[in-house]
Amino acid sequence: MREFGYERVHDVSGAVALLGADPDARYLGGGTNLVDLMKTGVERPARLIDVRDLPLDQIEATPDGGLRIGATVTNSDLAAHPDVRSRYPGLAQAVLAGASGQLRNMATVGGNLLQRTRCGYFTDTAKPCNKRVPGSGCPAIEGEHHNHAILGASEHCVATHPSDMGVALTAFDAVVHYETADGPGELPFAEFYLPVGDTPHLETALPPGALITGITLPPAPVAAHSRYRKVRERASYAFAIGSIAGALDVRDGVVHEVRLAFGAVASRPWRAHAAERALTGGPATGEAFAAAADAELAAAETLPHNGYKVTLMRNLVVAMLTELSEEAVR
Incomplete structure (x- = not known):
């Protein structure tokens, strides 16, 4: 590994100032992704600014009935929080x-988003990759791509976003809060991740030097009737080959409200707007669920070895919504 400096900070303004003075520095939360990339030579920061001691480790109710989640809350604490589990x-x-x-005990909410x-191919510095070296090419298109994107990809990159948490946050319209030298700001989750386009090395809309300080979940009664399902190639500790976050409100057999987001199908968590529109106001039936999935997946563009994801995601939509609708009438 390349030598690097290290500094622990205790206030948000100090952290932002340090990064502003050293553009080659990086914020360090749990380090579960960043340190791995440093070991492979993909990331080469001159300094790590450790933000784990910042006062951003609380989960609190907001006045309107939502939740505010601090950026340094660990993934384990987030999953165990009673308000998160119930709402x-x-x-x-x-x-x-x-x-x-072990990783969930270390990983932070802010770090997970980033x-x-x-x-x-991205993690192998001996291979070309447009995310590491813009313009060098995307060997996955002609090479190994069985777990790559079927929605929203481009000829420049077909990698998929790995976050499970991000899929659920997409379904629930989270808002990301951040701090810069110019003051605080926020980004709706729908705008946080950039389309891959011809600039796959640019992943988020955060301003340069911004520090994520937290996430707000707006009040969403439908979210109390939600679940997440992940399909992977082994039982644990693996990225998804397809996943879905869903919530459903059925009244008298009619879909009153639905939230759907897909994972492992695009360069960012994918909000299934077409499927939601197809379902809202219609019958809560298996046929309607399948038709809604087909409406969303009509835009899929597959490669020779990842076309199975279309069928997989269709089946996930039908299975999850069927389970949720059956729960609604019990």
């Missing part, structure tokens, strides 16, 4: 589906 159970399930218990969209 946003799909989020708790998503967090528990990610990584291992983990890199990546594949094996």
Whole structure:
């Protein structure tokens, strides 16, 4: 590893000032992604600014009935919090589906949002990759791509976003709060991750030097009837090959409200707006669920070895919404 400096900070303004003075520095939370990338030579920061001691480790109710989650809350604490488990159970399930218990104990909410969209070519510095070296090419398109994107990709990158937590936050319209030298700001989750386009090395809309300070979940009664399902190639500690966060409110057999977001199908968590529109106001039936999935997946563009994801995601939509609708009438 390249030599680097290290500094622990205790206030947000101090952290922002340090990064502003050293553009080659990086914020360090749990380090579960950043340190791995430093070991492989993908990330080469001159200094790490340790933000774990910042006063951002609380989960609190907001006046309007939502939740405010601090950026240094660990994934384990987030999943175990009683308000998260009761009011946003799909989020708790998503967090528990990610990584291992040891990693969840270290990983932070802010760091989870900033983990890199990546594949094996990105982490192998001997291979070209447009995310590491813009313009060098995307070997995954002609190479190993069975777990790559089917929605929203481009000829420049077909990697998928790895976060489970991010899928649930997308479904529940989270808002990301951050601090810069110019003061605080916020980004709706729908705008936080950038489309891959022809600049796959640019992943978020955060201003340069911004420090994530927390996330707000707006009040969403439907979220109390939510869940997360993840399909992976082994039982634990693996990225998804397909996942879904969903919430459903059925009244008298009619879909009153629905939230759906997909994971492992795009460079960012994918909000299934077409499926939601197709379902809202219609019958809560298996046929309607399948038709809604087809409406969302009509835009899929597959490669030779990842076309199975279309069928997988269709089945996930139908299975999850069927379970949620059956629970609604019990």
